[in-house]
Amino acid sequence: MNVLPILNLPATHEKVEQAATKLGDLLNENPLYQIYKHSILDLEKDPQVRDLSMQIQTKRNAAYGGKGNPELSAELQRLNLELEALPAIRAYRAAEKDARHLLSAVNVLLSESLKVDFAANAKRGCGCGG
């Protein structure tokens, strides 16, 4: 039987794919990660977040035309503070922090065994040496 070379992945690559899928599944099922994903959905549904975000965007667009307008800058700062104080945003920030701790701990584990920072070197198109 002829197999197209591109579909004929080396066995190690298949094992990597399977192991990465399993790890991703477990991370996705983790309660901390679930809370983070739900917090994003909550943000999208929250009318106060939507309203304030739109106000901020409108002010930003206005500020873009009138550089250095102190009144606009002060208003933007006030709106941003108001946004950050909303319960949905606070919940999202806390959940994001927990999710980042979870995933960075996994990255430390992978990186120690591989002798390379996994996340930093796994970006496609990164020609940054390492």
Add this chain to the structure above:
Amino acid sequence: MNPNELPQNIQNAARALTDALLADSQAKAYQSAVQIFEDDPQAVALEKRFMDLYAELIARQQKGEILSQQDMAPFYTLRNEYYAHPLVVARNDALGAFKPLLAEASEQISIQIGMDFTELARIE
């Protein structure tokens, strides 16, 4: 979070992934290049000097000092020496060849979690 505090199933899955990655020929070549580098005291000392000088210059800049050409000249010389060292070149080349497999693995994790793993998992 300390990696030891991760749930056992996640620790096991992470170890299974590193085992799968380390079985690859590019990974073996990279591990070997790292070992050869670490076994060479001169190369290790050169890397330490380079990293120490880099950290010192960054610290001075962060304190508000404007670095002159004279300040920077030894850094550029050392940087050229470091990046031209055969064992550094070999290690970087081996890592470059290993990176596509790391990217495949991280992309697979990202698909499962619905976010960019490399972005969320940066070591703090």
